[in-house]
Amino acid sequence: MTVTFHMEELGNGLKVIGERDPNAHTSAAGFWVSTGARDEDPGIMGVSHFLEHMMFKGTAKRTAEDVNREFDAIGAVNNAFTSAEMTAYWAHMLPENMSQSIDILADILRPSLREDDFDSEKQVILEEIAMYEDQPFWVLYEHAMERFYGKHKLSHRVLGTRETVSDMRIDRMKEYFSERYSSDNTILVASGSFDFDELVEQANDLCGEWSPSTPSRKHGVRKDVTDRSKILIPDLGQSYLVMLAEAPDCQSDDRYAAALLSHTLGGDETSKLYWSLVETGLCEEAQSSFDPRDQAGEFALWAVCSQEQLDQVEEKILEEIHSLPTTLIQDDLDRARARTATHAVIASERPLGRLNRVASNWVRRNEYTTIEQDMAAIDGVTVDDLIDLSKRYPMTPTVVARACSK
Known part of the structure; x- marks a missing residue:
C-alpha cells in the first residue's frame, strides 16, 4: 500500500493533515502555528519563543512534571521550535501511543500562563540570550540580518533582546497568544502509521472548542540597502x-x-x-x-x-x-x-x-x-x-x- 495524503478542516478552521504510510513502524504528530518573530510588535520581540517555553509550564489538567512524565511513560521523543515564521510542537512515538501524544500536545497548547511561571521562565530566556551572545558567528549573523532587513520584521531576533524580554509583561503575551494561537492559524499534522479518521475525531474532541481569530501577516516590503x-x-x-x-x-x-x-x-x-x-x-x-x-x-x-x-x-x-x-x-x-x-x-x-x-x-x-x-x-x-x-x-x-x- 502506498503513502497517501489526507486533509480535513474542522468547523473552527483548524486543519488536520496527514501523510499516512501503513508500512511505517513509528508515527509522528505535531501542531504547527503560523506565527514567529516576524509577527511580533517590536516592543514584544521574542514573545513567540517565550511562549514556546511557557507551553511546557503546565495547564489546567497537567503540571509541567506531568507533561514530562507522561511523554516519558510512553517513550515518545518530543520537542518544539520557534523560527521567524512558525512555531511547532511535535512528538515521535510508536503508533499505539499516537493518541496519547496528541492528547498531551493539544493540552499544552492551551497553557495556564501563570505569572509566577512567566517570571521564572523570563530568567531562563535571558540566560539563553546570554549564551548566544557568547557565540561570535551568531552575534554577527543577527547584526547582519538587522542591517539587511532594516525596519522589516524579518529583522527581528527570534529570542528577542535583553531589553524586550526584560520589559515584557504577561498581559501582552496573553494578547499575542489569543490572536496568533487561534484555531484558524494552527494545523495538526501526522505522518507514519495511523488512522486518519480517528485523528480527525480526536482533533474535534480536543481542539473543536478552540476559537478562530482570522489572523493575518503583514508582509511589508524590504527596502534595498547597501x-x-x-x-x-x-x-x-x-x-x-x-x-x-x-x-x-x-x-x-x-x-x-x-x-x-x-x-x-x-x-x-x-x-x-x-x-x-x-x-x-x-x-x-x-x-x-x-x-x-x-x-x-x-x-x-x-x-x-x-x-x-x-x-x-x-x-x-x-x-x-x-x-x-x-x-x-x-x-x-x-x-x-x-x-x-x-x-x-x-x-x-x-x-x-x-x-x-x-x-x-x-x-x-x-x-x-x-x-x-x-x-x-x-x-x-x-x-x-x-x-x-x-x-x-x-x-x-x-x-x-x-x-x-x-
Missing part, C-alpha cells in the same frame, strides 16, 4: 565575515534552482568556496545558504579566518560569485543535485522527517507535495536554469558585516 559594518568583540581569536544578498521567496518556482545554486557555491566539501578558500588554507570555514521566506528571501555567505586574511577572503568570495554565470558546468549541478536529493530522501525515511517536510510546506505554501514530486523538481533543474538565476539573483552581497577583535 551597507558595510564591523563589530568589535574583545579577545576574538579569529574573525568572522557574513554577507547577505536577495534571494527568491518560498513561494517562488525558483526555489529549487536557488537551493542548488547555493549548494554549488558553498554547500559542502565539493563547493567552489571550499576549494578556493578552505582547501587553500585561507579560511577555516566558508559556506553559503539559501533561506526562502514568506514573500522574502536571502542568500547568506559566511567565512571564518584570521583578521589579516579578511580582505583577501572577501575578494575571493566575490570572484566566485561574479564568475558563476560563466563557470557553472553540468558536473557542478550533478554534484549539488546528488547531495541535495540524498539529504531529502534520508530525512523522508522516518515519519519525523516527513512530518517536518509536510508541515513546513503547508505553512509556507498551503500545499502538499510528495517526496517524489520534490525529487522530480530537483531533477528538472538544468545548468541553464542556474545560469539564468545567477543573473536575476546575482548573489552579490548588499550587506557585508565583519566581527573582529580590533
Whole structure:
C-alpha cells in the first residue's frame, strides 16, 4: 500500500493533515502555528519563543512534571521550535501511543500562563540570550540580518533582546497568544502509521472548542540597502565575515534552482568556496545558504579566518560569485543535485522527517507535495536554469558585516 495524503478542516478552521504510510513502524504528530518573530510588535520581540517555553509550564489538567512524565511513560521523543515564521510542537512515538501524544500536545497548547511561571521562565530566556551572545558567528549573523532587513520584521531576533524580554509583561503575551494561537492559524499534522479518521475525531474532541481569530501577516516590503559594518568583540581569536544578498521567496518556482545554486557555491566539501578558500588554507570555514521566506528571501555567505586574511577572503568570495554565470558546468549541478536529493530522501525515511517536510510546506505554501514530486523538481533543474538565476539573483552581497577583535 502506498503513502497517501489526507486533509480535513474542522468547523473552527483548524486543519488536520496527514501523510499516512501503513508500512511505517513509528508515527509522528505535531501542531504547527503560523506565527514567529516576524509577527511580533517590536516592543514584544521574542514573545513567540517565550511562549514556546511557557507551553511546557503546565495547564489546567497537567503540571509541567506531568507533561514530562507522561511523554516519558510512553517513550515518545518530543520537542518544539520557534523560527521567524512558525512555531511547532511535535512528538515521535510508536503508533499505539499516537493518541496519547496528541492528547498531551493539544493540552499544552492551551497553557495556564501563570505569572509566577512567566517570571521564572523570563530568567531562563535571558540566560539563553546570554549564551548566544557568547557565540561570535551568531552575534554577527543577527547584526547582519538587522542591517539587511532594516525596519522589516524579518529583522527581528527570534529570542528577542535583553531589553524586550526584560520589559515584557504577561498581559501582552496573553494578547499575542489569543490572536496568533487561534484555531484558524494552527494545523495538526501526522505522518507514519495511523488512522486518519480517528485523528480527525480526536482533533474535534480536543481542539473543536478552540476559537478562530482570522489572523493575518503583514508582509511589508524590504527596502534595498547597501551597507558595510564591523563589530568589535574583545579577545576574538579569529574573525568572522557574513554577507547577505536577495534571494527568491518560498513561494517562488525558483526555489529549487536557488537551493542548488547555493549548494554549488558553498554547500559542502565539493563547493567552489571550499576549494578556493578552505582547501587553500585561507579560511577555516566558508559556506553559503539559501533561506526562502514568506514573500522574502536571502542568500547568506559566511567565512571564518584570521583578521589579516579578511580582505583577501572577501575578494575571493566575490570572484566566485561574479564568475558563476560563466563557470557553472553540468558536473557542478550533478554534484549539488546528488547531495541535495540524498539529504531529502534520508530525512523522508522516518515519519519525523516527513512530518517536518509536510508541515513546513503547508505553512509556507498551503500545499502538499510528495517526496517524489520534490525529487522530480530537483531533477528538472538544468545548468541553464542556474545560469539564468545567477543573473536575476546575482548573489552579490548588499550587506557585508565583519566581527573582529580590533
